[in-house]
Amino acid sequence: MEIKKANHIKGQIHIPGDKSISHRGVMFGAIADGTTELTGFLDGADCRSTIACFQKMGIAIKQDADHVVIQGKGLHGLTEPRNILDVGNSGTTTRLISGILSGCPFTSTLNGDASIQKRPMQRIIKPLSMMGARITSLRGNDCAPLEIKGGDLHAIHYDSPVASAQVKSAILLAGLYCDGTTSVTEPVLSRNHTELMLSGFGANVTSSGRTASIEGNPHLVGQKIQIPGDISSAAYFIAAASIVPNAELMIYNVNCNPTRDGILKVAEQMGADITYENRRKVSGEEVCDLIVRSSSLHGTTIEGDLIPTLIDEIPVIAVMAAFAEGDTIIRDAKELRVKESDRVTSVVENLNAMGADAIGTEDGMIIHGGRSMHGTQIKTYADHRIAMSFAIAGLAADGVTTFDDPDCVVISYPNFYDTLQKISS
Numbered sequence: 119m120e121i122k123k124a125n126h127i128k129g130q131i132h133i134p135g136d137k138s139i140s141h142r143g144v145m146f147g148a149i150a151d152g153t154t155e156l157t158g159f160l161d162g163a164d165c166r167s168t169i170a171c172f173q174k175m176g177i178a179i180k181q182d183a184d185h186v187v188i189q190g191k192g193l194h195g196l197t198e199p200r201n202i203l204d205v206g207n208s209g210t211t212t213r214l215i216s217g218i219l220s221g222c223p224f225t226s227t228l229n230g231d232a233s234i235q236k237r238p239m240q241r242i243i244k245p246l247s248m249m250g251a252r253i254t255s256l257r258g259n260d261c262a263p264l265e266i267k268g269g270d271l272h273a274i275h276y277d278s279p280v281a282s283a284q285v286k287s288a289i290l291l292a293g294l295y296c297d298g299t300t301s302v303t304e305p306v307l308s309r310n311h312t313e314l315m316l317s318g319f320g321a322n323v324t325s326s327g328r329t330a331s332i333e334g335n336p337h338l339v340g341q342k343i344q345i346p347g348d349i350s351s352a353a354y355f356i357a358a359a360s361i362v363p364n365a366e367l368m369i370y371n372v373n374c375n376p377t378r379d380g381i382l383k384v385a386e387q388m389g390a391d392i393t394y395e396n397r398r399k400v401s402g403e404e405v406c407d408l409i410v411r412s413s414s415l416h417g418t419t420i421e422g423d424l425i426p427t428l429i430d431e432i433p434v435i436a437v438m439a440a441f442a443e444g445d446t447i448i449r450d451a452k453e454l455r456v457k458e459s460d461r462v463t464s465v466v467e468n469l470n471a472m473g474a475d476a477i478g479t480e481d482g483m484i485i486h487g488g489r490s491m492h493g494t495q496i497k498t499y500a501d502h503r504i505a506m507s508f509a510i511a512g513l514a515a516d517g518v519t520t521f522d523d524p525d526c527v528v529i530s531y532p533n534f535y536d537t538l539q540k541i542s543s
């Protein structure tokens with residue numbers, strides 16, 4: 119894959135389904151009674167890992183591209199898997215499924231690729247163990263592989279030290295298997311797809327500020343769910359249309375849930391030209407169409423409550439910052455260091471290799487924008503978001519940009535390069 123400097127961007131695109139919502143649709147469908155039908159499902163490697171895990175526990179799931187039908191067996195219908203559950207590269211699969219497995223009276227083992235074996239799991243092991251699950255990190259390093267012996271849980275209130283929807287969701291899902299109310303308070307509110315979707319399936323979920331609560335033993339009923347496009351995937355095209363001259367791009371069907379829309383706020387704060395059309399609600403989620411045109415961007419500060427609303431978009435925001443005038447400061451984003459790669463290091467290293475002036479900090483980075491940028495071979499660290507972010511940088515940099523592992527985009531956006539080619543020239 120080679121990316122060359124683009125002279126303009128034009129067109130209309132539909133981006134693939136939201137990854138977070140796709141995972142949840144499969145998981146909640148599996149533990150609901152009856153049929154769940156998902157349209158707009160993200161046919162990416164991470165969501166396929168989630169499907170495969172539930173198939174191994176006796177759930178019939180048929181997938182045809184972005185259409186998925188799940189024959190749910192109810193809260194207590196999963197069967198003990200005969201083999202290891204392979205979570206692949208997916209942190210969301212690992213942490214959410216652990217919440218469900220904690221409630222199931224059998225033993226299971228989760229494992230995944232080299233990246234997942236380095237991601238921190240103590241953050242779910244601790245609260246799920248407090249609820250009564252017996253979870254062992256088999257190599258004693260608080261990472262996968264994990265062995266989970268579930269059953270006999272009790273409700274807790276948990277003050278989470280980390281703003282993480284994966285941690286919150288694991289606890290709420292385990293709470294389904296408890297008598298009474300389970301609740302989680304986060305330091306900063308994280309994405310709320312679990313709360314919205316579980317309540318659509320019939321659970322009694324309430325949210326008040328940074329606290330989400332769930333009543334145990336609900337009757338979950340299969341649903342028809344239309345999954346909106348992923349704002350984390352739209353982010354690459356929002357950035358591209360903002361930094362390439364002569365751009366006008368229509369992006370249809372973007373999930374703009376306020377717990378996910380930080381990229382839009384920050385892009386506008388940096389001077390991006392974004393028009394919103396056709397705001398609507400689809401299957402409980404806010405959706406809109408976007409028109410993005412070229413603009414001249416300037417630096418900004420990104421911190422605090424905004425961080426969880428754009429955590430996965432920081433790599434591409436950093437790229438925008440390198441093409442903006444002035445300084446961009448990103449702080450309170452220590453979580454970047456424990457994603458598919460250490461995204462402080464992987465972003466800063468690649469930006470500087472392209473000619474930018476970026477410095478990594480303990481919890482973020484500082485980018486002195488407006489330097490002259492040139493193509494290079496990008497080190498993706500097998501991280502889909504690094505590959506896609508630097509493909510966008512390549513569109514606005516001089517020369518040619520290549521990648522050591524371009525195919526890692528299959529995790530969240532298999533057709534990424536096709537769509538990029540279609541709209542840029």
Ligand SMILES: O=C(O)C1=C[C@@H](OP(=O)(O)O)[C@@H](O)[C@H](O)C1
Nearest residue numbers: 138210281282283284285429430
């Ligand atoms: O719940 C989810 O679907 C996700 C939550 C976020 O992770 P954390 O919960 O670790 O912040 C995000 O980075 C990830 O891509 C998806």
Ligand SMILES: C=C(OP(=O)(O)O)C(=O)O
Nearest residue numbers: 207208209210211430457
């Ligand atoms: C962090 C991500 O996903 P996960 O945690 O599910 O691996 C991501 O998609 O950027």
